[in-house]
Amino acid sequence: MPTKSRLGSRGHVPVAVYSCAADPAVRSGAVLLGRRYAEARLWLVATVRSDDDPSMPLDDRVGWTAILDALRTEAVRGVVVAKALHSADSSWALDTLGSAVREHGGFLAEAIGTGPRAAQGGAE
Numbered sequence: 855m856p857t858k859s860r861l862g863s864r865g866h867v868p869v870a871v872y873s874c875a876a877d878p879a880v881r882s883g884a885v886l887l888g889r890r891y892a893e894a895r896l897w898l899v900a901t902v903r904s905d906d907d908p909s910m911p912l913d914d915r916v917g918w919t920a921i922l923d924a925l926r927t928e929a930v931r932g933v934v935v936a937k938a939l940h941s942a943d944s945s946w947a948l949d950t951l952g953s954a955v956r957e958h959g960g961f962l963a964e965a966i967g968t969g970p971r972a973a974q975g976g977a978e
Contacts, residue, residue, distance in 0.1 A: 869892050
């Protein structure tokens with residue numbers, strides 16, 4: 855049964871794992887790290903999406919668009935990335951990534967780094 859969780863807690867929260875890198879091996883490794891991070895927290899990995907051009911605007915990425923659709927329909931509550939800067943080519947793009955997730959009431963978590971970057975309403 856899914857649990858309402860707070861930042862840093864564990865539960866069956868549906869998440870998406872997202873990666874974006876030009877190198878297929880980097881994308882694959884990022885997905886694996888994101889999946890392991892989510893599963894270690896007992897989060898349900900509901901979808902995995904990747905894109906291959908981090909310089910492309912977020913709105914033009916097929917994988918990212920699918921992630922936003924999953925957030926909009928509440929199929930997922932959060933997005934896990936290996937490292938946020940691996941999914942965005944600049945700090946501006948990273949802020950956009952986090953803002954897009956928060957706009958839809960979700961959270962963004964990094965498998966490598968400081969942990970959850972953003973949450974709305976304390977949900978993770």
